[in-house]
Amino acid sequence: MSAHGQTRDAVAPGSVRGAAVRGVVARPGAEAIAARGWWVAHKWLLLRRASQLGILALFLVGPWFGWWIVKGNLASSLTLGVLPLTDPFLIAQQMAAGHWPYREALIGGGIVLAAYLLLGGRMFCAWVCPVNLVTDAAAWLRRRLGLKGGKVPAASTRYWLLGCVLVIAAATGSLAWEWVNPVSMLHRGLIFGFGLSWGIVGGIFVYDLLIAPRGWCGHLCPQGAFYGLIGKVGLLRVSARRRSACNDCMDCFAVCPEPKVIRPALKGVGQDHPLILDGDCTNCGRCIDVCGKDVFRISTRFDRSES
Amino acid sequence: MNRTPNKTASASAGLTVSRRRFLKDAAGVAGGAGLLALGAGLYSRQAAALPATALRPPGSLAEADFLAACVRCGLCVRDCPYDTLKLSVLGDGVTTGTPYFEARAIPCEMCDDIPCVAACPTGALDRGLSEIGDARMGLAVLIDQENCLNFLGLRCDVCYRVCPVIDKAITLERVHNPRSDRHAMLLPTVHSDACTGCGKCEHACVLPGESAIKVLPVRLAQGSKAEHYRRGWEEKAEAGGSLIGDQLEMPVRGLEGKAYGDTRVGPGEEPAAAPKGGIDSGWKP
Numbered sequence: 103m104s105a106h107g108q109t110r111d112a113v114a115p116g117s118v119r120g121a122a123v124r125g126v127v128a129r130p131g132a133e134a135i136a137a138r139g140w141w142v143a144h145k146w147l148l149l150r151r152a153s154q155l156g157i158l159a160l161f162l163v164g165p166w167f168g169w170w171i172v173k174g175n176l177a178s179s180l181t182l183g184v185l186p187l188t189d190p191f192l193i194a195q196q197m198a199a200g201h202w203p204y205r206e207a208l209i210g211g212g213i214v215l216a217a218y219l220l221l222g223g224r225m226f227c228a229w230v231c232p233v234n235l236v237t238d239a240a241a242w243l244r245r246r247l248g249l250k251g252g253k254v255p256a257a258s259t260r261y262w263l264l265g266c267v268l269v270i271a272a273a274t275g276s277l278a279w280e281w282v283n284p285v286s287m288l289h290r291g292l293i294f295g296f297g298l299s300w301g302i303v304g305g306i307f308v309y310d311l312l313i314a315p316r317g318w319c320g321h322l323c324p325q326g327a328f329y330g331l332i333g334k335v336g337l338l339r340v341s342a343r344r345r346s347a348c349n350d351c352m353d354c355f356a357v358c359p360e361p362k363v364i365r366p367a368l369k370g371v372g373q374d375h376p377l378i379l380d381g382d383c384t385n386c387g388r389c390i391d392v393c394g395k396d397v398f399r400i401s402t403r404f405d406r407s408e409s
Numbered sequence: 410m411n412r413t414p415n416k417t418a419s420a421s422a423g424l425t426v427s428r429r430r431f432l433k434d435a436a437g438v439a440g441g442a443g444l445l446a447l448g449a450g451l452y453s454r455q456a457a458a459l460p461a462t463a464l465r466p467p468g469s470l471a472e473a474d475f476l477a478a479c480v481r482c483g484l485c486v487r488d489c490p491y492d493t494l495k496l497s498v499l500g501d502g503v504t505t506g507t508p509y510f511e512a513r514a515i516p517c518e519m520c521d522d523i524p525c526v527a528a529c530p531t532g533a534l535d536r537g538l539s540e541i542g543d544a545r546m547g548l549a550v551l552i553d554q555e556n557c558l559n560f561l562g563l564r565c566d567v568c569y570r571v572c573p574v575i576d577k578a579i580t581l582e583r584v585h586n587p588r589s590d591r592h593a594m595l596l597p598t599v600h601s602d603a604c605t606g607c608g609k610c611e612h613a614c615v616l617p618g619e620s621a622i623k624v625l626p627v628r629l630a631q632g633s634k635a636e637h638y639r640r641g642w643e644e645k646a647e648a649g650g651s652l653i654g655d656q657l658e659m660p661v662r663g664l665e666g667k668a669y670g671d672t673r674v675g676p677g678e679e680p681a682a683a684p685k686g687g688i689d690s691g692w693k694p
Contacts, residue, residue: 164487173484178480178530179482179484188530189480192480196478196531199477201532203531203532204530204531206530207531207532210530255438255441256437256438259441259442262443263446265442266443270446273450275473277479277480277481278446280480280481287499290483291498293483294486294496295498296499297497297499297500298498298499299498
């Protein structure tokens with residue numbers, strides 16, 4: 103409580119020095135809300151929540167009300183009895199474990215793979231994955247409580263873990279990761295029932311809140327790493343096209359789940375164009391929301407214009 | 410003259426430090442990730458032991474292959490018209506997220522079109538299964554002969570009556586009831602060549618709690634075949650006659666009028682009278 107009050111009193115919203123000194127912003131986006139109103143300053147967040155909850159609702163109206171629009175879960179589903187969709191991460195694990203799936207699963211996996219190749223793979227993380235709601239909540243609470251520091255594993259851990267997931271699948275001849283995968287577990291739990299899986303989801307929340315800021319999604323999750331790899335060439339990208347207007351308020355850094363992706367585009371470090379091309383960017387659009395100077399916008403990877 | 414070597418030395422020292430640091434970090438990260446994944450692997454090994462009462466849907470691959478193929482999507486569960494199948498949740502004792510059923514709760518109704526198999530997108534349920542009668546979800550075993558009513562000499566017969574493959578998968582075998590010595594017992598007997606493991610018998614067993622007949626995984630229910638023994642009667646039938654020539658048939662006292670080997674006692678006949686007293690206490694099984 104005291105930390106909370108202190109941070110709010112000590113620093114005026116949007117203060118460059120204050121944000122930089124604290125390294126954390128309790129309420130990023132205050133300037134944007136003042137400039138453009140609450141709704142516009144939360145546009146992408148609201149769209150994203152609508153997407154996440156809408157997709158979840160499509161899966162849930164079947165078991166709840168008997169309207170079978172989508173059957174199954176994110177692992178593999180059948181929409182309106184015709185459209186198969188399968189998680190390519192699972193197909194990769196299956197193949198590592200030595201099983202070649204039926205054509206439906208391959209077609210479904212191909213559709214999902216093509217969609218994320220086109221859109222940017224980690225859009226799954228920001229716009230579909232239910233764990234995002236959990237880790238976003240932890241990040242929000244962390245900012246509000248003014249919790250600083252923590253022990254964060256290297257960002258490359260997720261790629262090592264991804265490799266290990268496939269190696270273990272090959273070694274045990276089974277989808278070993280799926281025994282503990284919190285991503286599929288949460289979605290399956292919401293639709294088919296939880297058992298003790300709440301514990302794992304709660305564990306991620308506590309881990310992100312108290313131990314490692316953005317620890318799960320940004321550093322550990324091998325599924326996110328997988329989508330990050332297939333999405334390196336995604337078409338939809340965030341551009342810092344009005345970066346000349348940036349006043350270094352740090353709000354975008356405070357709110358970004360993968361803060362390292364912003365710097366090259368915003369500050370021109372190692373590149374001359376304003377596009378965020380890093381595969382780790384989830385296209386969540388929160389930087390667009392919180393920026394009081396309207397620096398960011400959604401664009402394509404071919405649009406290198408600046409204004 | 411001195412400056413250049415110094416500079417290279419310091420640069421190379423910096424390089425060494427950064428390389429050392431990189432190796433250290435990479436090793437740490439790789440070790441951590443390896444430990445995590447190893448933990449998941451070990452846990453999965455342990456969790457792969459399926460409880461004996463959990464049965465896989467029809468057409469399931471062998472358990473090890475099943476665990477490589479099933480993506481835990483639940484499409485088979487959704488298409489099961491009788492809510493037989495369910496996805497396990499963490500804590501059930503069955504591999505998290507995989508489909509199973511418990512025969513005592515809801516058995517498999519053996520749909521002709523096998524919708525669960527048709528729904529599976531990955532082949533964890535094998536579409537090679539076209540006749541539900543060929544399914545082998547488990548094997549029924551009349552496991553408790555002390556409480557089974559038919560074994561007590563009653564005519565319960567419920568497991569036999571509900572069997573979808575009646576008279577093939579379960580038959581009633583008539584044997585003499587040695588307790589009353591004048592009645593028959595009709596013993597429900599399971600035949601592995603026809604039993605699909607649907608579990609209707611276990612579900613229907615009238616005993617109040619646990620069932621006397623249970624569907625077990627085939628691995629638990631069946632011993633392995635004694636390949637090193639030759640079954641003389643089968644060899645004989647195959648060869649059309651005894652392989653070792655005709656047997657010398659010695660007469661048995663008191664059974665002179667009967668076929669060789671027939672020791673049954675007919676009505677009006679007394680079994681060979683044993684001397685009273687002595688070692689025979691008169692107990693009958």
